[in-house]
Amino acid sequence: MLLPSHGANASALYKAVGITMPQEVIDVSENVNVDGFPEKIKEYWPSLLTKLATYPNEQAEPFYTDIADFHEVQKSHVVVTNGAAEGLVTLAQFFRGKDIALLEPSFSEYKRTLQQQNCTIHSIISDDISHYRFNEQALNELLLRVSAIYICNPNNPTGVLLKKEWIEDLIQKYPHCYFVIDEAFIDWTDEAESVVALTNTYTNLFVLRSMTKMFGLAGVRLGYVIGKQADKLRCFLPHWNVSNIAIELGSICLQEQQFVKKSREKSGRLREEMSVVLKNLGCTISDSSANFFLFKLPNRLNPDAFFSHLLNRGIVLRHTKNYVGLDGEWFRIAVKSEEIWAKCKEEIINYVENH
Numbered sequence: 001m002l003l004p005s006h007g008a009n010a011s012a013l014y015k016a017v018g019i020t021m022p023q024e025v026i027d028v029s030e031n032v033n034v035d036g037f038p039e040k041i042k043e044y045w046p047s048l049l050t051k052l053a054t055y056p057n058e059q060a061e062p063f064y065t066d067i068a069d070f071h072e073v074q075k076s077h078v079v080v081t082n083g084a085a086e087g088l089v090t091l092a093q094f095f096r097g098k099d100i101a102l103l104e105p106s107f108s109e110y111k112r113t114l115q116q117q118n119c120t121i122h123s124i125i126s127d128d129i130s131h132y133r134f135n136e137q138a139l140n141e142l143l144l145r146v147s148a149i150y151i152c153n154p155n156n157p158t159g160v161l162l163k164k165e166w167i168e169d170l171i172q173k174y175p176h177c178y179f180v181i182d183e184a185f186i187d188w189t190d191e192a193e194s195v196v197a198l199t200n201t202y203t204n205l206f207v208l209r210s211m212t213k214m215f216g217l218a219g220v221r222l223g224y225v226i227g228k229q230a231d232k233l234r235c236f237l238p239h240w241n242v243s244n245i246a247i248e249l250g251s252i253c254l255q256e257q258q259f260v261k262k263s264r265e266k267s268g269r270l271r272e273e274m275s276v277v278l279k280n281l282g283c284t285i286s287d288s289s290a291n292f293f294l295f296k297l298p299n300r301l302n303p304d305a306f307f308s309h310l311l312n313r314g315i316v317l318r319h320t321k322n323y324v325g326l327d328g329e330w331f332r333i334a335v336k337s338e339e340i341w342a343k344c345k346e347e348i349i350n351y352v353e354n355h
């Protein structure tokens with residue numbers, strides 16, 4: 001049975017497992033901000049109509065300058081992309097044919113985009129999923145042999161936030177190796193572990209950022225890459241790769257730091273509450289700093305039967321069958337709202353206590 005390889009695809013998932021989709025479904029398989037986009041966007045929305053007929057600025061101004069100002073980096077070190085997803089495609093083109101290390105489990109698009117460019121993948125699988133730790137010796141040996149490593153921080157799907165010092169130490173130790181640090185979810189943390197500022201120092205670093213998760217713009221597609229060698233990625237991008245609408249919304253969102261703070265605090269509180277409930281049920285939890293985390297049922301329970309039961313009850317968890325090292329035994333759950341969690345909690349408790 002081939003399940004959809006990403007979350008946020010409930011109808012395809014129900015079809016694949018052969019379960020009739022209930023009228024009402026709670027989808028906690030995707031990680032977009034439950035509060036949607038900042039209110040300010042509604043105010044500006046009518047004025048965006050005037051932008052429809054004109055071509056966007058080639059470098060995505062004014063968003064391009066706003067990113068550089070926001071992160072205190074040089075403008076020439078920024079490339080605006082059509083979602084972080086396009087950043088991954090251009091990076092893979094840049095690494096074409098090379099040997100690349102991946103820390104697994106992680107976002108499946110790394111492997112897919114790199115394989116499209118004939119890269120050879122060398123995976124290191126975490127030996128402690130809950131804390132997303134790796135055998136340091138194996139990692140150090142691998143870094144001597146590869147051209148680049150991709151690290152997702154906080155990691156999708158574990159939500160574990162790795163330390164900036166640990167990453168910087170590796171960047172310094174292996175200057176021949178590029179470090180691609182995917183910070184698509186780092187705005188759900190206080191950003192203390194972000195390595196964006198290190199792009200001012202190190203040439204072998206690219207940082208990927210997404211505007212779609214925190215700012216509820218998954219349908220708009222907007223992200224960027226920061227790195228001293230950002231120029232090397234530009235040649236792979238189509239002209240006008242991001243729309244006028246995306247550019248304008250991006251500039252508005254970067255100013256919405258109160259919205260970010262509120263979303264982050266709300267999500268952090270709820271994540272802790274959810275973790276306590278699941279731990280009390282005997283589940284194992286990943287040590288997440290993001291707006292999602294992993295949980296694993298007590299050993300006596302069958303994960304496939306649980307997943308199907310919840311689907312029948314209209315609750316869509318993110319399966320982990322296509323994540324190396326998780327193999328369907330873990331589930332990723334998004335931190336949404338109190339109401340959504342109340343419904344999930346009731347169904348999960350009922351299942352675990354009665355099986």
Ligand SMILES: Cc1ncc(COP(=O)(O)O)c(C=O)c1O
Nearest residue numbers: 083084085107156184210212223
């Ligand atoms: C870790 C990670 N990086 C990048 C992306 C792509 O994000 P975007 O919507 O900005 O293309 C995703 C999307 O799910 C993701 O999970």
